[in-house]
Amino acid sequence: MNHPLNSIRAAGMLAACIALAPSPSHAAVKICTFPGSPSVALDRAVAQAVFARANIAATLVTHGIGEGDDDGVSLSELDKTLARDCDVIAGFPRSTVADASGGKMRFSRGxxxxxxxxxxxxxxxxxxxxxxxxxxxxxxxxxxxAVQQPDVTLDLENTSASTVEAVAKGRAQKAIVWYPAVVAYRMAHPEHSFDVALADSPYADWHLTFAFGDKAAALLPRIDDALTAMNNDGRLQALTKQWTLPAQTASVRSSAHYLDTASTASSARTGIMLADANAARMGRFIKVANEGGGEPPSFEQAQIAHGKTLYASSCAKCHGAQLQGVTAPALQGPSFAPAANSHLTVGGIFTYMATNMPADRPGKMKDQDYADIMAFLLNSNGYKAGATKLTADSARASTLPLNAGPGH
Known part of the structure; x- marks a missing residue:
């Protein structure tokens, strides 16, 4: 996952330490960035300017968050990094669907x-x-x-740069990608230009912040004050201008629209279909659209407990111990299971999960383990246990829109 908290690569790392605002009388605050993030140059520049504006001595530690892998960086890892290697993380992305609220970190304004x-x-x-x-x-x-888009083949790329390149090289008609990756690609390849539209999804909106560990938490008000002052005098806008979403994206909708109940009839005929790189070669497609109704699939109480254990070991690293979202979206609440008009079905979510998750070993768990995790997710979103065991087949076959259960 080449989200700013993932695919943390060695490429782009500068010197081990870069002095931002040295002070002979106080130890400098140590600031980490995510070296492989497309926004790392901006994060360093903003950190330098903001901490200087707050009159806080700071040193940028590029090795504070080391090499990451494609299944994300857990809250516990980040908490340990802030306790051991640095005091602040610059460029921490937060959203309403993944706000990292389950850890010890405190966050600045965006x-x-x-x-x-x-x-x-x-x-x-x-x-x-x-x-x-x-x-x-x-x-x-x-x-x-991308899963929400109708009747497409999904080309899954390993990095955000290669995702943009799939469009630049004509391998794909469009790409869904984090906007800083587009900026970084254009910096490296100025001969390319792109039409850009904001993706229409609850998973699309993110804000970059500073994350503070316990040792530096007392500095947070000063940094917020500095950010406010820099916003008021235009300095922050000048620093971020090149990275700011184009104005037209606010009014241009991409084709990643949700399916609501009004579109059920057409989706029942066509569905939303995707194929990952392996599935395409094997002729397998995954339907994820809201295709109708039906009774909630039954699951047993014992499955909830087992599913919770499996979730903690295989899913919580990215989705949060409380399903609140960390480096991947939340799996509980209105962004995942809205009160009405869900655009996903239970069967769609299960099939997607059983094919693509966990990120470090997609599709490698046992079918029944995936079913038990699904039982835990259903229970966490208001559905009640019954007398019949949820199997992979019954979960996959469910056409129930994933709206919040009656317990929510």
């Missing part, structure tokens, strides 16, 4: 809105297959957004 966008290459000549292809970064919010 300094940049950095959402997910749909990008296309104007005037591109595409082969027939590419015209139906949408590129997205594997196991990221981009993939969840």
């Amino acid at each position: 300094y940049l809105r950095a959402g997910y966008v749909s990008v296309e290459a104007p005037g591109a000549v595409l082969q027939d297959a590419a015209k139906r292809t949408v590129a997205a970064t594997y196991a990221s919010p981009a993939q969840l957004i």
Whole structure:
């Protein structure tokens, strides 16, 4: 997942430490960034300016958060990093669906809105297959957004840069990608231009912040004051101008619209279909659309407990111990199971999960384990246990829209 909290690569790392505002009388605050994030250059520049404005001595530690892998960085890992290697993390992304609220960190106000966008290459000549292809970064919010689009083949890429390149090279008609990745790609390849539209999804909206550990938490009000002052005098806008979502994205809707109950009839005929790189080769497609109704699938109380244990070991790292979302979206609440008009079905969610998750070993768990996790997710969203065991087959076959259960 090449979200800013994932795919933390060595490329782009500068010196081990860069002095921002040295002070002979006080130890400098140590600031970490995510070296592989597309926004790392901006995060460093904003950190330098904001801490200087707050008159706080600071040192940027590029090795504070080391190499990451594609299944994310857990809250416990980040808490340990803030206790051991640095005091503040610059460029921490937060959203209403993944706010990292379950850890010990405290967060500043945001300094940049950095959402997910749909990008296309104007005037591109595409082969027939590419015209139906949408590129997205594997196991990221981009993939969840792309899933919502009708009748497409999903080209899953390992990095945000290769996701943008799929459009630049004509392999895909469009890409769903984090906007800083588009900016970084254009910096490296100024010959390319893109049409950009804000993705229409609850998973699309993110804001970059400073995350503070316990040792530096007392400095948070000063940083917020500095950010407010820099916003008021235009300095923050000048720093972030190149990275700011284009104004037209506020009024342009991408094709990643939700399906509501009014579209049930058409979706029952066509469905929303996707294929990951392996599934496409094997001829397997995954339906995730709201295709109708039906009774909630039954699951046993024992499955909830087992599913909770499996979730803690295989899912919580990205989705949060309380299902609140960390580096992946929340799996509880209105963004996942709205009160009405859900755009996903129980069967769609289960099939997606059993094919693509966990991110570090997709599809490698036992069918019954996936079913038990699904039972835990259903119970966490208001559904009650019954007398019949939930199986992979019954979960996969469910056409029930995933609205919040009566317990919520």
